[in-house]
Amino acid sequence: MGPVRTRGAAVLAAFCAVAAVLVFAACGTRLAGSAGGTDGATPTGPIPWTTEEPSRVLGAQLDDDQRTLTLTAQVPDGRRPCVRGLKAVVTDTENDTVWVQITFSSPSGDRNSGCTRERTAATRVRLPRPLGNQKLVVDTESQFTTDGAQLPALRLCGELGCHPPATGCTTASYDQALIAADAPAHTYRDAEHCDGKWLVLDFSWRTGPVCGDTTATPSGCTSRLGDRWFFRAKPAGWAPITSSATGGCAAVRRAEPAFPTALCADLPPLSPTLHPSHPPASPSGG
Numbered sequence: 140m141g142p143v144r145t146r147g148a149a150v151l152a153a154f155c156a157v158a159a160v161l162v163f164a165a166c167g168t169r170l171a172g173s174a175g176g177t178d179g180a181t182p183t184g185p186i187p188w189t190t191e192e193p194s195r196v197l198g199a200q201l202d203d204d205q206r207t208l209t210l211t212a213q214v215p216d217g218r219r220p221c222v223r224g225l226k227a228v229v230t231d232t233e234n235d236t237v238w239v240q241i242t243f244s245s246p247s248g249d250r251n252s253g254c255t256r257e258r259t260a261a262t263r264v265r266l267p268r269p270l271g272n273q274k275l276v277v278d279t280e281s282q283f284t285t286d287g288a289q290l291p292a293l294r295l296c297g298e299l300g301c302h303p304p305a306t307g308c309t310t311a312s313y314d315q316a317l318i319a320a321d322a323p324a325h326t327y328r329d330a331e332h333c334d335g336k337w338l339v340l341d342f343s344w345r346t347g348p349v350c351g352d353t354t355a356t357p358s359g360c361t362s363r364l365g366d367r368w369f370f371r372a373k374p375a376g377w378a379p380i381t382s383s384a385t386g387g388c389a390a391v392r393r394a395e396p397a398f399p400t401a402l403c404a405d406l407p408p409l410s411p412t413l414h415p416s417h418p419p420a421s422p423s424g425g
Contacts, residue, residue: 186246188223191215193241196281197259199293205269210239210277214260215247221254227264227277236274239264274301299376306372308333316340316377320368329365332402338370338377339391339402343413365413367406369398384409 193212200209208227215221225243232238241262247254275283275293283293284301297303298318304311308331316338317326323344332339343365367384369391370377380398383390388403 186249186252188244188246189248190242191245191247192278193243193260194257196241196277198295199275199277199283200291201270201285201293202291205271206266207263208239208266208270208275209261209263210241211259211261212241213257214243215245215254216256216258217247217253219253221245221247221252222260225260225262227262229264229266232267232273235272236276237266237270238279239275239277241278303376306338306377307335308338312377313338313340316368316370316379317342319370319377320366320379320382322366332406334399334402336372337399337402338372339367339406340370341365341367341409363413365409367409369395369403371395371398384413 193214195213197211197213199211201207202209210227214225223244225241227239227241230238230240245254246252270285272285274296277283282296282301284296285293286301288294294301299315303315306312306315313328313331317328317340320340322342326342326344329341329343330339331341343363346364366382368382369380371380372378381391381394386406386408388398388400388406391398391403392400
């Protein structure tokens with residue numbers, strides 16, 4: 140009986156040793172932030188750090204040498220480090236434009252990294268020559284200029300670029316007004332009444348079934364909605380006053396008594412098919 144007990148004890152000891160190895164091996168697969176875990180660990184391995192661009196470029200400042208730029212942008216943030224190697228580099232200079240790209244490495248592509256918030260960060264870059272009147276484009280979307288800027292900060296340009304069209308009775312000016320009125324995509328103008336200082340703009344846009352569906356009634360290419368907006372000229376462009384589907388001047392002159400009647404007195408009401416109304420349902424008699 141003695142040898143049997145010895146073999147049983149040996150088997151039990153071997154089993155416990157294997158179990159201990161498995162327990163310690165499992166410790167390496169804990170999530171980041173768990174007790175005893177390591178930074179960037181997930182059930183399937185480390186979280187990769189990938190090259191990214193800022194979600195938004197906030198500003199640009201020009202040093203006294205007219206060549207050194209300080210750029211601020213939104214980058215990932217969290218409980219653990221979320222950004223490495225933040226830098227800005229000049230990628231091209233052509234046609235009076237300087238292109239700069241901001242990049243960094245981050246694990247924020249995986250939410251297990253904890254990098255789910257954002258913070259402001261700054262980086263610097265030296266231009267090949269003084270910026271002068273050149274336009275600065277950062278990460279292909281954000282445009283800055285010294286024109287009209289309160290240096291050392293550069294001026295962030297708008298949707299229509301750094302030099303939007305001046306208010307006036309021009310096509311480019313009307314396009315700016317549509318943007319100011321937040322008109323839907325693919326809007327086209329139906330009528331304009333303009334004197335350079337005041338503007339009435341009728342516009343409409345396609346709606347309904349997909350254009351080209353020959354079985355739709357009405358066709359998606361003919362079904363439309365529309366609107367009418369009134370504007371006043373401001374230094375930054377046409378500024379919306381109000382909108383109304385009614386004819387005449389009553390609506391706009393309630394909002395802006397100085398609006399000239401010459402531009403609104405003869406306005407007909409918009410067609411109900413272009414500007415349908417949806418009155419509240421009448422209460423039931425019950």
